[in-house]
Amino acid sequence: MSEVTCKGIFLICFITVFAIRFYFARLVKQNKVVDGRVSALENLLLFLTFLGMFILPLVGVFTPWFEFAAYDLPDWTGWLGTVVFIFAIGLFWRSHTDLGQNWSASLEVRENHALIETGLYQYIRHPMYAAFWLWGIAQVLLLHNWISGLSYLVSFLPMYLLRVPQEEQMMIDTFGQQYLEYTTRTGRVIPKILFTLSRFLSFSKE
Ligand code: SAH
Numbered sequence: 001m002s003e004v005t006c007k008g009i010f011l012i013c014f015i016t017v018f019a020i021r022f023y024f025a026r027l028v029k030q031n032k033v034v035d036g037r038v039s040a041l042e043n044l045l046l047f048l049t050f051l052g053m054f055i056l057p058l059v060g061v062f063t064p065w066f067e068f069a070a071y072d073l074p075d076w077t078g079w080l081g082t083v084v085f086i087f088a089i090g091l092f093w094r095s096h097t098d099l100g101q102n103w104s105a106s107l108e109v110r111e112n113h114a115l116i117e118t119g120l121y122q123y124i125r126h127p128m129y130a131a132f133w134l135w136g137i138a139q140v141l142l143l144h145n146w147i148s149g150l151s152y153l154v155s156f157l158p159m160y161l162l163r164v165p166q167e168e169q170m171m172i173d174t175f176g177q178q179y180l181e182y183t184t185r186t187g188r189v190i191p192k193i194l195f196t197l198s199r200f201l202s203f204s205k206e
Helices: 003-027 040-062 077-104 127-142 150-173 177-185 195-204
Strands: 035-036 109-111
Touching: 003 040, 003 127, 040 127, 040 150, 040 195, 077 127, 127 150, 150 177
Parallel strands: none
Antiparallel strands: 035 109
């Protein structure tokens, strides 16, 4: 796959993800926040991810500034990146529809917040962050550049490591035993394989 095609596919997927995000952000706008835990550090990390997921890849696509940091990958990796990105978009969309009115871009509990344990959330606790990891991998495979290609993974890692324990603590404070039990059945971004298998088997019996 040529470099121009890779960049074009990246851009289409990139625009699709942001369109999904804006659409769902509008839907929850009216829903009141009752517990917000956004710290200065979280804001700094959010800004870093914004650089890595938004600014740097766009600079890489539209300017020659990062050309000195380009790397070569075999042709097929472009196709693999495309498949991974499309899968990430599917996960991203589905996690938004599963979370519905309970979604927030940051650490927040909303009025009448419900714990979602269905859809993707019956297998993993963080499907949206799983989608972000896949998006980061797709970016490496589609933008062949040490700066604009890797920027997502590098900026998302500290965000993920800080955010997930805090988010889970917030959910434990809000839902107590119900969330603790939920964590025993689910993985963070990778399903607990035995539990998932037993769910599939019981589905196929019905
Ligand atoms: N970490 C999840 C959700 C990201 S959105 C994922 O990756 O899919 C972040 C917000 O979702 C948090 O502020 C929290 O209020 C909410 N949240 C996270 N898990 C939830 C769940 N299982 N049910 C309801 N709300 C949840």
